[in-house]
C-alpha cells in the first residue's frame with residue numbers, strides 16, 4: 001500500500017515530537033497529553049532541521065522477568081533519530097528521561113557546541129529478554145516441516161467412531177487421545193497446504209468465536225509465509241469433564257522456506273464430543289513464560305515480505321510496511337555479515353507494535369522508554385518487535401541494523417552473554433557504524449563526560465547501565481562499548497575481533513584467554529589500547 005505522510009491520522013498518541021508533527025487529537029492512552037503541566041521540560045530545543053538521535057537511557061540490566069538461567073536481559077540501544085521537524089512537545093516517558101541528543105549529519109559534520117547538540121531525546125531502547133521456560137527448545141532442522149503438499153487433511157475423512165456410551169473411561173480416553181492426535185496433525189498439514197476449511201474444521205462448527213479466530217490465524221500465518229508448522233500433543237490429554245478433555249498442543253513453527261529453523265510454543269486446548277466426533281472448543285495462547293502470546297496468536301496482521309525480512313503489523317501500522325520492509329532488507333544485509341556462529345536466519349521476523357500491541361505481544365511489560373526488543377524465541381531464533389509509537393520510519397534502518405545484528409551475532413550457545421554486555425551492545429553499534437566516521441557517532445559527548453568522570457573505571461569492558469543510571473551515563477556506556485569493539489576491529493582486523501567476540505560471548509572464554517588466542521595479545525594490552533583509543537576519540 002502507499003504510505004501516507006507521517007504521522008498517519010491513525011496515530012493518536014503524542015509520540016516523541018522529533019518524529020512526527022504535532023498530533024492534534026487528544027491522547028487516549030496513559031501517556032502525557034499536550035497539556036503544559038505534563039510537558040516534560042527538555043534541555044534544549046533542536047535547531048530547525050537539525051537531525052537528532054536518541055540515546056539509551058537507564059536500563060534495567062537484571063531481569064525484571066526471571067530470565068532463563070545463563071541468558072540475561074540484553075538492552076539494545078537506540079537508532080539515530082531523523083531530523084527534528086517539530087519542537088519538543090510532551091514527553092511520553094516521564095520526567096527521568098527527558099533529554100534528546102542531536103543526530104549528527106553524516107560526516108564530516110561541523111563542530112557545534114555541546115550545549116547546542118543537546119536537544120531532545122528519543123528514548124529508544126530495545127531489549128532482549130530471555131526465553132523463559134523453553135530452554136532446550138533448540139532448532140528444528142530442515143525436514144521437520146517438510147510437508148508434502150499431497151497430505152491434505154480432509155475434513156470429510158472418516159473418523160474413528162467413539163466407544164460405546166458405557167465403555168470404560170480408559171477406552172474413551174484412548175479414543176480421545178487418538179482423535180486429538182489425528183485432528184491436530186491434520187490441522188497442521190492443512191495450514192501448510194493452504195486448506196482453510198480443513199484447518200478450521202477441527203473446531204466445533206457451532207463455536208463461531210473459535211472458528212473465526214482460526215480463520216484469522218490461518219490468514220495471518222499463510223501471509224507470513226510458513227516454512228514449518230507442526231502440532232502435537234504434549235503431556236497427554238486430561239479429562240476435564242464429562243466427555244471433555246484438555247491438553248497442551250506443542251507447535252513448532254518458522255517463517256521462510258522449508259529450511260527455516262523452528263521455534264516452539266505450547267497452547268492449551270479443550271475438546272468435547274459433538275455428534276460422535278471430538279471437536280476443539282477452546283484454543284488458548286502461549287503464556288508469558290514462553291514469551292507469548294506471539295503476535296499472530298492474538299491479532300489480525302497485515303504482512304509484507306521482503307527478500308530477507310518479513311514485517312507484520314496491525315492495520316494501524318499498515319502504512320509503515322513498505323518502507324519498513326525496505327529498511328529491514330537493508331539492515332539484514334549488514335546483519336547477515338555477523339552470522340558467524342549460526343547461519344543467518346532464513347527470514348528476519350519483525351513485528352511493528354502500536355501501543356496496544358506493545359503491551360501485549362510477547363507477554364512482558366516493557367520499560368516505558370523501550371523502543372524495540374529482540375526476543376530470543378529459541379537458542380538460534382530471535383524475533384524483533386518495534387514500538388512504532390516512538391520510532392520514525394527514517395530511523396528504522398539504523399534501529400533494525402542494530403537489532404538484526406543481535407539476531408545473528410547472538411544465535412548459538414552464547415554461554416558468556418551474561419558477562420558480555422559491552423561486547424553484545426558494542427557489536428550492534430559497530431554494525432550501524434560500518435564505513436562511517438567516528439565523528440558521526442551520537443553519544444560522543446556523553447561518552448566524553450563519562451570518560452572524564454569518576455564513574456568510568458578505565459576499562460573497555462564497561463558494565464551496563466543500571467536501572468537508576470542517568471540518560472547521559474547510559475548513553476556513555478553504550479559509547480564505551482561501541483568504541484571498544486570498533487578499536488579491536490581496527491587494530492586487529494574485523495575477523496579477529498569476531499573471533500574474540502565469539503570466544504567470550506558464545507564460549508564463555510575468559511577475556512585474557514580469548515584475547516591471547518584470538519588477538520595474539522594479552523587482555524591487559526588490548527584493554528589498555530582500547531582505553532587509550534576511547535580517551536583519544538572522545539577528546
Ligand SMILES: [Zn+2]
Pocket residue numbers: 075076077126402406424425428
Ligand atoms: Zn542492543
